Amino acid sequence: MLRRERTLGLTLLTCLLVLIFEDRIFANLGNPFHLVPVMAWLFFVILATAIGVVRHAEALSERLGEPFGTLVLTLSITGIEVMSITAVMLHGENNPALVRDTLFSVVMIIMGGMVGISLLLGALRHWELTFNLQGANAYLSVIIPLAAFSLILPDLTLSTAGPTLTGLQKVMVGGTAAGLYIIFLLIQTGRHRGYFSQPVEEEGAEETHAASDAPTTLHVLLLFCYIIPVVFLVEQFARPVDYVIETLGAPTTIGGILMAILVTTPEGIGGVRAAMNRRLQSSVNIFLGSVLATIGLTVPIMLAISSLLGLDLELGLEPANMLLLIVILAVSIVTFSSGRTHVLQGAVHFLIFIAFLILSYSG
Template sequence: MHKAMTSMRPLAGWLTVVLFLLWGSSWVGHIGSPLSALLLFTWLFLVIVWVAFGVVHEAEELAHMLGEPLGTLVLTLSIVIIEVVLISAVMLDSSGSSTLARDTMYAVLMIVLNGVVGLGLLLGGFRHYEQAYNLKGASAYLSVIIPLTLTALVLPDFTTSTPDGSLAPPQALAFSLLTLALYGVFLWLQTGRHRGYFVTADAQPVDAKSVAQQPAGAISRKKLLRHFALLLVNILPIVILSKSMAKILDYGMAATGAPKALGGIIIAILVFAPEGISALIAARADRLTRAINLCLGSAASTLGLTVPAVLAISLYTGQPVLLGVPPSSIVMLMATLILSAMTFSSARTTMLEGAVHLSLFVVFIVLIFSP
């Protein structure tokens, strides 16, 4: 029964992808009524959420086989790379997407650092009272997230080379190289000499050399590749269908008068649903280090890969990219970064930290409808 359910998830996802590739343009392009839009939205939402559980399953299998931090890194990079490809495709296909990357990165940071972290700490604290994690790993993540966030989303509002929140070509080139270099050094340390920062205190990290030297019975390379392929097979439908979901949401936003930012937030939630679900499961199971690796890792990867990609597209096409967020968003980013630094300054967490992060997430949602 479990194997049948596992195979049904990607089958349902790819069948929906095929149907939307064949007839989706007419369905989405000629939505006749709010009822038809609601039906299409419900269909896509249920399929995407169901397939997301398949992603979580495969990620858990890989994490068990590879150990930390490689297990969570595979899931994080897979989703973020596909997210970057999606943003890049929309930018290259549309001339009205100058704020797409900014809005996506901001939404991801708010959803992950406040929504998922807050709910995870709340659920974990309710069940286990206090939870321990590897403090060095969280500090390492934040040491990368803080400068990348301020450089990408705040600093462009205060430079004088451009009149808006964009970057001049020399700035874009320099910031892209800086972001790639910093994130590359972080990945090298995370998977190399400082792997121990990203595992629990009583666990030992697993690196590629130790995996290769294990007996054939301990870990199967064929099984490893199979689970990695299944991970991608489950992830791809989520991202492909999210483009159709975005068009349906645009119609819904226009028909109901809801703020357009809401559509981007829903898409960000759907794209990062596998990581969010996996992080919440890990926090509830008292594996807080894994949950932190997923949450903070996705935030660092989103900034480290999205910024260079969109700035490179901007330099290549000449299409302007606005990265600087509005003043209210700057306040929210600063509050989130300060709170995150305080939350992960002690080796143990409680429900209180989760409640405070969730309160900031509620403020973020309120500001969408009432800026």
Template sequence: MRLTLYAYLFPLAALTLAVLGPVFHIPFTGWLALGETVLLVGCSFACVHHAESIASRIGQPFGTLVLTLSVTVIEVSVLVAMMLNGENNPTLAREAVLSTVMFVCTGIVGACLLLGALRHREQEVRQQGVNGYLSVIIAISVLCLLLPDTTFSGQRGSYNQFQIAFIMAGTVLLYGAFLFMQTVRHRDDFLAEESEEAEDTRQRRLLVHIPCLIAGLVGVVALSSGVAAGVEEGLDRLGLRDPDAVVGAAVVALLLLPETITAIRAARRNQLQRSINTALGSALATIGLTMPAMVAVSELVGRPLILGIDPEDRIQLLLVLVLSIVSFGTGRTNLLNGFVHLVLFAIYVMTLFVP
């Protein structure tokens, strides 16, 4: 009980600070900004804890879906806050979505495959389920990040209003179709083997975890604007060549940390299917929901976005998408698969600072 006390204290502290800050005109700068960031991270972990507790009651794949959507709400709130802070950041949305795909498909997947193989030599996944994730991830990634540079809209890297509305509607529709397949029509393709279900299945009190999850999400949203301002101010002082790319990657790395830990733990317990559900599910939810949300906000506030990515990013994205197909092509993974993904992850991080 003591180990999970943070899951109740952090949301309460975040909500208290969000209410008292405007009342007493507290300037969240310096050490206070750092404390606000710590609270945000703590709330993120608390939300994941409550989402996992809810998942243990409702079963799979709905449990993974609750976790994924919870983290997506957090990510959307933080990115929107950063987009609205200060001057317009037209490339922030694309950099955040690209970073999510790259971090998940190289870093998180690579760590899961490598650490799982070190303990179990080879692991298996349900190939049809993984193919479902990858097919939608590939389609939406190309539509949102590659296609904008090849249209005749007259704006390099962007769509016109009709195109963006049509593409974002298609993106949401693709994600909705995937959810229907995952939770209703082909649910068995995303379930782990019976032997993999041997984890903590203690009865959880939904009446406690659901309001705590909602409180944690509200706390994250309330803290987002202050943290966004602090992150941008700190990175601006570094004189980076592409600050939007580093900001997007930093936010994504921070917010994906709880899911990363969850996925790696599952892989080490020889629950690779659950691990991949968590990892690829977060990437799919981000590009399927975060991008349309940020596009909608940009249209409402009149801050245009640039969606098309740079040439070096296009090459890396296509390489990672092809590699993901190959890695899961047989339904069995080993040490080499994880090692290759991690090498590409290291190269991607390098190009963030040395583009």
């Protein structure tokens, strides 16, 4: 067990070093030979720790079965995201676009890059993959209006200047997001659980790893032991990122993109692995469930926190990003409309993701 959990030891050691030598670690960020190693060190420790969260969430998912298994995973990662964004928002100067950039980056990285890679690799290995059409449609039917209300509507309202919302509009958007997500959870874990299970013809798909023999309570305890240090380290990671953005003139979206990469990469590993083993429904549950949880939980929580603390919050996307969001949602409707996927669909999703990366840095 000590060997399996050595990542947690590295994470706790990193937290201790940052607490003791904070001034020395962040004192010379103007030197690129100091800045780059610090950013790389924190980034990879956070990523390794987040993968530890996924490992224990997957162990719990094996005990609980679908759809509860992937629900534990998505809620764990979304919890990290919400707490990390809150910590970063409270650190230093207010970044009003951080929530918007992170939400948009999560949508594009997951629905573009991760879905694309999963469909590509799965199709190259198995020609076609099947999933439960009703489950995918249930996800998209909630994701589409929530994405539109959260990331497009603020650009179209006239009550306030810029991509922002009035107090009443915040209540409407936040209440809609939270309400629809709660209703979705009741459907997913209640009378329509079968919508989120692998189709019968794929039930014999091989598993990727053996079930853990550790007690369930131990996995729950270790899950929280991994989550808490991640939030602290993300707040520290924001300091060199802020320096790069403010001092070196890097694109302001880099903070949101890096945050999104940190919280979505562990899920991506699990989703791609499931698709490679003919369990595309697990990938759908992980990827679409993560996007839904991100919008359904992050938006109302961030709206509430920003209102209570008097922080500025910009949610509306710029025109180019708005077009990318509409395209990826439209393509997802087509991809998940037949119950089967093939290599072309994976290529389309992945190329949209490449376009997102290029436009993020070139405008």
